Amino acid sequence: MASITMRNIVKKYGDGFPAVNDVSIDVADGEFMILVGPSGCGKSTLLRMIVGLEDITSGDMMIGDTRVNDKAPRERNLAMVFQNYALYPHLTVFENIAFPLRLSGKHSEEEIRKLVSEAAATLELGEHLDRKPANLSGGQRQRVAMGRAIVRQADAFLFDEPLSNLDAKLRGQMRTEILRLQRRLGVTTVYVTHDQTEAMTLGDRVAVLKKGVLQQIASPRELYDQPVNLFVAGFIGSPPMNFVPARVTGDTIELPFVSIPLRDEWRDKVQDGKIYIAGVRPGAFEDAEFVDAGKKSRGVTFGVTIDVTEWLGNEQYAFVPFEAPAEIVSQLAELAADLDSEQMRTQICVELDPLSRVRNGDEATLWLDAERIHLFDPATGDNLTRVEAADDAVDGAGRHAAAAG
Amino acid sequence: MAAPELRLRTPSPGLLGLPWERPLAEWSTLQVPLRDMAVGPSRHLVEFVECDGALWALKELPPRIAVREYDALGRIEELHLNAVRRAGLVHQPDFDTAILLTRYLQGSWQYRRLFLRLPPDAPKQRSRLLDGMASLLVELHRRGVFWGDCSLANTLFSRDGQVLQASLVDAETSEVHPRLSDGQRELDVDVMVENVAAGLMDIAARIDGGTALRDQLVGEALSLRTRYVGLWDLLHDEPVFGYADRHRVQRRIRKLNELGFAVDEVSLRHAGSSGDQLRLKVAVGDRNYHATQLRELAGIDVGEGQATHLLGDLHAYQAQLCSEAGHDVDLPTAAQLWVMELVRPTMTRAHAAVGRRGTAIQAYCDLLEVRWLLSERAGRDVGTERALAALAEAVVPSDSAAQLMVVETPTEPFSVLDDTE
Numbered sequence: 001m002a003s004i005t006m007r008n009i010v011k012k013y014g015d016g017f018p019a020v021n022d023v024s025i026d027v028a029d030g031e032f033m034i035l036v037g038p039s040g041c042g043k044s045t046l047l048r049m050i051v052g053l054e055d056i057t058s059g060d061m062m063i064g065d066t067r068v069n070d071k072a073p074r075e076r077n078l079a080m081v082f083q084n085y086a087l088y089p090h091l092t093v094f095e096n097i098a099f100p101l102r103l104s105g106k107h108s109e110e111e112i113r114k115l116v117s118e119a120a121a122t123l124e125l126g127e128h129l130d131r132k133p134a135n136l137s138g139g140q141r142q143r144v145a146m147g148r149a150i151v152r153q154a155d156a157f158l159f160d161e162p163l164s165n166l167d168a169k170l171r172g173q174m175r176t177e178i179l180r181l182q183r184r185l186g187v188t189t190v191y192v193t194h195d196q197t198e199a200m201t202l203g204d205r206v207a208v209l210k211k212g213v214l215q216q217i218a219s220p221r222e223l224y225d226q227p228v229n230l231f232v233a234g235f236i237g238s239p240p241m242n243f244v245p246a247r248v249t250g251d252t253i254e255l256p257f258v259s260i261p262l263r264d265e266w267r268d269k270v271q272d273g274k275i276y277i278a279g280v281r282p283g284a285f286e287d288a289e290f291v292d293a294g295k296k297s298r299g300v301t302f303g304v305t306i307d308v309t310e311w312l313g314n315e316q317y318a319f320v321p322f323e324a325p326a327e328i329v330s331q332l333a334e335l336a337a338d339l340d341s342e343q344m345r346t347q348i349c350v351e352l353d354p355l356s357r358v359r360n361g362d363e364a365t366l367w368l369d370a371e372r373i374h375l376f377d378p379a380t381g382d383n384l385t386r387v388e389a390a391d392d393a394v395d396g397a398g399r400h401a402a403a404a405g
Numbered sequence: 406m407a408a409p410e411l412r413l414r415t416p417s418p419g420l421l422g423l424p425w426e427r428p429l430a431e432w433s434t435l436q437v438p439l440r441d442m443a444v445g446p447s448r449h450l451v452e453f454v455e456c457d458g459a460l461w462a463l464k465e466l467p468p469r470i471a472v473r474e475y476d477a478l479g480r481i482e483e484l485h486l487n488a489v490r491r492a493g494l495v496h497q498p499d500f501d502t503a504i505l506l507t508r509y510l511q512g513s514w515q516y517r518r519l520f521l522r523l524p525p526d527a528p529k530q531r532s533r534l535l536d537g538m539a540s541l542l543v544e545l546h547r548r549g550v551f552w553g554d555c556s557l558a559n560t561l562f563s564r565d566g567q568v569l570q571a572s573l574v575d576a577e578t579s580e581v582h583p584r585l586s587d588g589q590r591e592l593d594v595d596v597m598v599e600n601v602a603a604g605l606m607d608i609a610a611r612i613d614g615g616t617a618l619r620d621q622l623v624g625e626a627l628s629l630r631t632r633y634v635g636l637w638d639l640l641h642d643e644p645v646f647g648y649a650d651r652h653r654v655q656r657r658i659r660k661l662n663e664l665g666f667a668v669d670e671v672s673l674r675h676a677g678s679s680g681d682q683l684r685l686k687v688a689v690g691d692r693n694y695h696a697t698q699l700r701e702l703a704g705i706d707v708g709e710g711q712a713t714h715l716l717g718d719l720h721a722y723q724a725q726l727c728s729e730a731g732h733d734v735d736l737p738t739a740a741q742l743w744v745m746e747l748v749r750p751t752m753t754r755a756h757a758a759v760g761r762r763g764t765a766i767q768a769y770c771d772l773l774e775v776r777w778l779l780s781e782r783a784g785r786d787v788g789t790e791r792a793l794a795a796l797a798e799a800v801v802p803s804d805s806a807a808q809l810m811v812v813e814t815p816t817e818p819f820s821v822l823d824d825t826e
Contacts, residue, residue: 014583051588051592052588052591052592053551053586053588053589053592054586054588054589055586055587055588072587072588072591073588073591073592073595074591074592074595085448086448086556086558086600086603088603088604088606088607088610089607090607090608090610090611091603091606091607091610095606095610096603099599099602099603099606100599102602102606102619102623103598103599103602103623103626103627105623164467164469164470165448165466165467165470165577166467167467167502168501
């Protein structure tokens with residue numbers, strides 16, 4: 001097993017446009033790293049440079065202590081999992097896993113038997129080795145394909161959108177299998193996806209990319225709670241974060257429906273009279289009736305007219321339109337384009353207790369947790385109120401070690 | 406309910422009338438002319454439909470992937486590469502799926518047919534198949550196509566003279582770039598070798614339990630890399646030599662032409678600063694050198710493999726004409742006579758002799774090959790009648806390309822041997 005280090009990686013194509021621009025990422029030994037972003041962000045290009053499919057324009061690609069920029073894919077000792085997961089109907093499960101070893105010609109029959117048996121034990125396929133693939137369940141078949149990657153004893157696993165090719169049911173099943181396998185083997189893993197839910201559920205750390213530039217690399221929790229900018233804030237989370245105009249006036253911040261007190265630690269980060277973009281997660285709101293007395297005081301209550309509600313059984317959302325100044329609207333439209341989303345963002349989405357009786361067209365009293373707000377610079381998109389966490393890499397590796405142990 | 410969105414390149418009534426509003430899995434033979442084709446396991450649902458006189462393959466995919474494959478097939482078609490042709494894309498918003506429609510390649514067959522119909526130990530025939538695959542991958546790579554999942558199951562084969570042509574059938578993982586990096590090519594070759602090895606072992610397991618042939622098959626799969634590299638290097642090699650050695654240009658061109666490659670341009674430029682050494686660069690064109698020549702001379706349109714064979718026959722015919730006439734007969738004139746006097750009548754007889762299997766021109770090529778092999782064995786020319794009889798009795802020399810006519814049965818153009826055969 002090995003770490004993967006990307007130092008100032010640049011990829012330029014013939015037209016000179018940098019598809020990946022000065023990206024540096026350290027993937028610790030045993031870490032599960034996700035590369036995520038909308039299409040065109042450079043995540044797949046980055047993965048292909050790790051594998052050796054794309055030439056690197058500049059920068060260093062290190063696997064362990066070795067610089068691999070000029071090495072052929074085969075010499076890098078990486079496994080692209082699910083690159084080929086065709087199962088062969090007349091070969092036993094054992095042979096379906098063993099054939100890459102037979103082909104390499106480097107192993108004795110005894111070694112092959114040992115490697116395949118160990119992989120099968122890890123994947124709980126031990127009892128099925130003599131069967132044919134037709135007699136396996138869907139999940140077991142996927143594990144056979146993973147077994148093929150395991151027996152190679154690769155230094156790292158790489159996944160390039162492995163679930164995009166599957167239907168919804170298999171997708172969930174496979175996600176669990178991948179996570180279980182990675183935790184059990186503790187193998188360094190880089191996983192590319194465009195799906196932020198997949199990124200949040202799988203990764204120790206998540207690297208968010210936009211137009212070839214690394215935006216933020218952090219644990220899923222930190223990305224969610226302390227995004228560095230509007231882009232990350234808008235990309236991570238479902239339903240997405242609400243963005244509303246926020247005018248700082250004296251000791252208060254005026255939002256479209258309500259004003260909240262300006263926190264002392266924010267005073268030197270903002271200017272009086274200026275309009276910012278406030279980011280508020282749907283979950284920072286609540287139907288005022290359902291707020292615990294204990295936490296009510298840290299927020300504010302206000303009345304609005306509910307436009308539409310969506311009740312999903314275990315959760316409920318309400319939508320409330322608002323007006324925004326032209327400059328904010330254009331900034332939000334640009335953000336929507338960057339995020340590949342067509343969503344109209346001049347309405348807020350509010351998460352309500354599923355028991356709330358608020359319905360379409362109702363006048364409702366909502367509560368807003370004033371502590372769960374970020375202010376963004378409308379010109380640069382920077383998060384002005386972010387609180388940096390302790391060293392994230394240590395956090396990520398710790399979580400992994402705990403799970404593997 | 407949202408209606409399905411249709412994109413069809415051949416909006417024929419049969420295709421338009423298919424029940425696109427229902428999931429592919431629910432189509433039944435009662436309402437739809439489905440054809441049962443054994444194509445081996447696939448990660449997606451695949452069905453075959455026969456309508457408007459053609460056979461169509463339908464594959465159900467997530468919409469994003471389907472659009473990508475449809476686009477990739479379009480680019481591959483523009484590059485005139487051997488591949489199935491895209492025929493349509495249907496988006497079914499209600500099921501969040503799409504159906505990719507391709508037209509089944511007429512006269513083509515899956516590798517299983519060859520293995521199941523020939524004796525298990527037929528390395529020469531397997532070699533033809535592997536050459537076809539390596540050549541296909543070289544052609545794809547020359548045009549910037551990364552396949553991503555080259556395997557026996559994702560390839561269809563067709564006969565072309567004494568060689569087999571391979572075609573790409575599945576472009577799910579394909580990408581088209583202006584040019585490929587060495588890493589992309591290497592990975593693609595690695596994937597091909599691994600997939601083919603597994604595919605061959607699978608077939609062997611089915612035929613005889615597998616272990617007896619296993620090592621040999623692994624060796625054959627590994628030879629794919631050598632075949633690929635040999636051809637790639639021949640096309641891209643840039644040798645350096647002195648001006649006095651410029652005859653090497655001719656040798657190089659002849660070699661390329663023999664393999665069927667047309668040469669677009671040759672350049673000799675100074676290699677290094679001294680100016681006495683030249684670097685040869687050959688811009689290699691399409692692999693249709695003999696086919697183009699034959700079309701221009703005789704007006705017949707055939708595959709490159711067939712053309713190679715037929716041109717040999719034409720030259721022999723011309724020599725015979727000259728000796729009979731006692732003076733020179735030019736090649737275009739000889740070609741006209743050759744088609745009328747020899748090819749057309751004999752082709753019909755050869756096709757009849759093989760029970761009208763495959764195409765008539767291929768039957769003629771088989772006749773030429775069998776006649777030549779039998780004559781070589783007998784030490785004298787055995788003549789056309791003897792060769793026709795051998796074809797009719799299907800007693801042809803083993804390892805001959807003609808032996809491959811077994812893959813053309815049954816004569817119905819679309820049926821494929823299924824797993825139970």
